[in-house]
Amino acid sequence: MTTATPTASTLPYHETYTHQEHWRNQEDEFEGAKLGVWLFLTTEILLFSGMFCGYAILRIFYLEHFTAASAHYLNWKIGAANTAVLLISSFTVAMSVRAAQLNKQGQLIINLLISAVCGVIFLVVKLGWEYYPKYIHHELPGKNFAYADHTGAYIANASDPVFLAIYWVATAIHGFHVLVGVLLLLWVAWRAGKRHFGPKHYTAVENVGLYWHLVDLVWIFLFPLLYLV
Amino acid sequence: MNAHAHAHAHAAEMPHEDPGHHHIASFRSLFAVLVFLLIMTALTVFTAKYVHIGEIGNLVLALIIAVIKASFVCAIFMHLLHDKLLNSVVLLLCLSLVVCFIGFTAIDMTSRGALDPTREHFIGPPPVAEAEINAAIEKAAAEHGEHATEHAGEGFSEEFAPPDQPDKAAPEQTEHH
Numbered sequence: 001m002t003t004a005t006p007t008a009s010t011l012p013y014h015e016t017y018t019h020q021e022h023w024r025n026q027e028d029e030f031e032g033a034k035l036g037v038w039l040f041l042t043t044e045i046l047l048f049s050g051m052f053c054g055y056a057i058l059r060i061f062y063l064e065h066f067t068a069a070s071a072h073y074l075n076w077k078i079g080a081a082n083t084a085v086l087l088i089s090s091f092t093v094a095m096s097v098r099a100a101q102l103n104k105q106g107q108l109i110i111n112l113l114i115s116a117v118c119g120v121i122f123l124v125v126k127l128g129w130e131y132y133p134k135y136i137h138h139e140l141p142g143k144n145f146a147y148a149d150h151t152g153a154y155i156a157n158a159s160d161p162v163f164l165a166i167y168w169v170a171t172a173i174h175g176f177h178v179l180v181g182v183l184l185l186l187w188v189a190w191r192a193g194k195r196h197f198g199p200k201h202y203t204a205v206e207n208v209g210l211y212w213h214l215v216d217l218v219w220i221f222l223f224p225l226l227y228l229v
Numbered sequence: 230m231n232a233h234a235h236a237h238a239h240a241a242e243m244p245h246e247d248p249g250h251h252h253i254a255s256f257r258s259l260f261a262v263l264v265f266l267l268i269m270t271a272l273t274v275f276t277a278k279y280v281h282i283g284e285i286g287n288l289v290l291a292l293i294i295a296v297i298k299a300s301f302v303c304a305i306f307m308h309l310l311h312d313k314l315l316n317s318v319v320l321l322l323c324l325s326l327v328v329c330f331i332g333f334t335a336i337d338m339t340s341r342g343a344l345d346p347t348r349e350h351f352i353g354p355p356p357v358a359e360a361e362i363n364a365a366i367e368k369a370a371a372e373h374g375e376h377a378t379e380h381a382g383e384g385f386s387e388e389f390a391p392p393d394q395p396d397k398a399a400p401e402q403t404e405h406h
Contacts (some may be wrong), residue, residue, distance in 0.1 A: 025245075025246045025247065025301070025380070026246060026247035026248065027245045027246055027247055027248055029333050030247075030248040031313065034236045034316065035313075035315060035316060035319070036322065038316045038319045039319060041320070042319060042320065042322075042323035043322050045324070045327060046323065046326075046327065049327040049330055049331065052327075052331060053330060053331045053334055056334065056338075057334060057335075057338055058330050059288075060335065060338045060339060061338075064285050065286060066286055076274060076277075076278075080270060080274055083270050084267060084270065087263060087266045087267060087270065087400075088263065088265075089261060090263075090302060090306050091260070091262070091263040093306070093308070094254065094259050095259060095308040096257065096258070097254075097308075098253055098254055098256070101251065101253045102253065107321050118240055131323065139367070146365065146368070147362070147365055147366040147369050148368035156366060158362050171257045175352075190335055199248075200247040200248060200249045201247070201248070201250075202248065208308075209306075210307055213302055213303075213306050213307045216302060216306075217303070218294050220299050220302070221271075221292075221295050221299070223270075223293070224291035224292070224295055225275050225291070225292075226278035227273065228273065228287075228291055229277050229284075229287045229291045
């Protein structure tokens, strides 16, 4: 069905793309790749569920103290802003899949780049407004940690380092996923610039998009659990 | 004519050769989901800050809103609504295992003493090393200057105060909580 025509060399990659020999056709290849990514996403969910389980145990131990520690150590406005940034980036990723399906090459690249920029904004806010001030205020559990009662308004609890530990570990592993996602989005955008994707072939756009949505999903749960309640 | 009709019928039975026929989400539906997600984010902030229905009530409410948001992301942004059922089955199987994982752990954490009262003390927050943490708070207070010093020693809520050592506790300690 996908025999080469004399004009094949002038056509973009996504028009002339042929599936690997071990697949029956491009449709099977696409669906197989997508199922593989979904299976990978389940392992990601299980990775994060370990942290959510740890959070549940600690929350059972220190129910009210976590609320107090959350209000004292974390600024919900920063968390809410980062939530909005990730939600917008998820929307633009979904739009980039749509653009690939409709063969709108310019829209495809712009949406991928906006998504990558959103990921970078998320990381800059996290590092510059959360991790760095927390580190210099001795709020990183470990050797450097100090019970922060210097403001006088907050009564420290013995469980504060426990709350901060689950905060740092969960957000840092999530942040690492954001970093990987940004690199993947830039890779897809670079390939889109070479006209690799179109209605008949957009496997990488779809699958990197699925990964990016999972990163967003994890944050949808982390934000209220850490910053709000 | 006959051959043409046969070819046509044959083409209809053939599986699709490439992903070109897949469902394309409309801009309107994607944008509506984004607006909905942003509104739900505002709602979860509002309920956490201004609707006080108890620690557990607020926790459950925030989780319900998060699950609603996540469902829309999965169904529309991740195309599960118009996708092969197998992908949804994979996700839901995984989530049901996560529910078992966290749910059974929570049951264990909260009910071990009910089954065997002699084992209750094996589960729960670890005992607090009062002296060590008081020393750490005083050290922090000393490093942060005079303003902090006046609060040193009252660094604990009453739950962690040693009941048998009233001399160590600050006089105002009973005021908190």
